Amino acid sequence: MAYLKPFLLAAAAFTALDLLWLGVVARGIYxxxxxxxxxxxxxWIAAILFYFIFLSGIIYFVVQPGTNNSGMAVLLRGAFFGMVAYSTYELTNRAVLQDWPWPIVLIDIAWGTVLCALVGWFSWYFSQNTT
Structure with missing residues (x-):
């Protein structure tokens, strides 16, 4: 149960931000x-599986270790987690797929860094400060 509330909060925040990003802000770029x-x-099966696995990572590596930390520590941990995860995907694509564009690599790594920092903090903050 200790993981359910932060997971649901992270799922709501991640879904809203990622759909806004993918569907509106960066749609033309992609x-x-x-x-x-x-x-x-x-x-949708692949998307849901990704969301479940990735959000589990945010909770395990960012939110839960932050229980006794400051919001800034959670933000930084989330940013690092997002940078590592999105860099892994983007740089692997760049290394093995022909014509994978550098602008997408850089944009996605930046987006993943910001997204995970915000989602991790949101989940941590509202898990700590609501009943």
Whole structure:
């Protein structure tokens, strides 16, 4: 039960921010650079599996260790987790896929860093400060 509340808070924040990012803010950027790689429709099974695994990582590595830390420590831990995770994906793609664009690598790493910092902090803060 100690993980359920922060997980649900993280899921709400991550979903809202990521859908805003993917569906509105960066939609044109992805279409421009990755149009040839994009699916006509989302594979929701893969998306849900990713969200579940990734959010579990945020809770385990960012939120739970932050229980006795400051909000700044949680923000920094979240930023580092996001940078590592998104760098792993983007730099692997750049290394092995032909024509994987550098702008997407840099944009996604920056986005993952900010996203995970915010989601981790949000989940930590509202888990600590609500009943």
């Amino acid at each position: 279409a421009r650079y990755l149009g040839q790689h994009m699916r006509p429709s989302t594979d």
